[in-house]
Amino acid sequence: MSKTVAVILAGSGVYDGSEINEVVLTLLALEEQGVEYQCFAPDIDQAHVVNHLSGDEQNQTRNVLQEAARIVRGNVKDVAKLQVQDHAALIMIGGFGVAKNLSSFAFKGQDFDILPCIKKIMKAFTDSGKPSGYMCIAPVLLPSVFDGVKCTIGKDVDIASVITTLGGKHVECAVDEITFDEKYRIVTTPAYMLAENIKQAKLGIDKLVTRVCLLSDAI
Template identity: 80%
Template sequence: MSKQVAVILAGCGVYDGSEINEVVLTLLALEEQGARYQCFAPNIEQAHVLDHLSSEEQSQTRNVLQEAARIVRGNVKDIAELKAADFDAMIMTGGFGVAKNLSSFAFKGQDFDILPCISKAMKAFHSAGKIAGYMCIAPVLLPKVFEGVKCTIGNDVDVAGAITALGGQHVECSVDGIVVDDQYNIVTTPAYMLAENLKQAKSGIDKLVAHICL
């Protein structure tokens, strides 16, 4: 029987939403593993909007759920509808939207807050004994929810330092590696925290997804 996986998105675009390459590579890897998936995102306004060509902030508003729909051809639901009981696993992709929309890490550093619907989902999958994967910047959320969790974002000194300061155990990891926390049933990989191209990002994402689908 194929695995049913919930995939959490944070908008559209690396600088203010989900990292598009990571999302596509994750969904491709899930399909290659024979898994089925449903994407979810919060129905909220983005923290801000950036021009991805100039990196300048734009005077406009965008909705995280609507923006996430751009990546997945509309196949995304409000995270308020997510029930851990309906799935075997959860994956959270990266992009600065995790640090800006799903949390306030980009603005408050280690004093950040996590969007209640996101922390609820994280806790629900753990409480149900179901595996979860986090990639790129997303693992920075983990020590806020799971005391002493072991995870990786690669080797970024500042982000790794925040994880450690929050009580997590950061493990340095190459772009093609994964770190598994057996206590919390969580797997992490650096993805575009280290990747310089699609092939490099794919190497670690494929391993994370394969572990999720064991």
């Protein structure tokens, strides 16, 4: 049996978790490639809960792992159980959960911290020579882990500035394009940093998934 692709989620919902359309499009693209996957998320409380109708913060507590399970019909494991040797590649989905639950970027800007278990996993895949894909806001984490990494979040000037300030090389990119860093074997695409609808988001995500799969031994 081929090794699976590990997919990292950060909850459920664009404003406080994983971007749901990006999750579904990524998993669909993997299935269309004939590649198996396993989703993971940290077993922690969300930074906060946002009402996705109003955008207002709610006085609630929700668990990142349990919320991620809503998207993938329960097929998600605690990221603490992720063993790099069991997987051919890594993909991190976007959404503000990356900036709020997997890191503190939404609250601290360029002085953000990354959840230690997430940072360890990011580094472990690259150290093992395995490819990774990061979409939407997720690439902002990369330069704090990989010195001089080439990546894209699309055309957002402020976030691109954070990437360059942290030592990364930001490449302006259209919604249907990907950027590839050969040294670290990392693929990035803007997804909903630029996408105005599901069809647009699918274009770059499909290319990212295809490149990651081709670089891996998942197929």
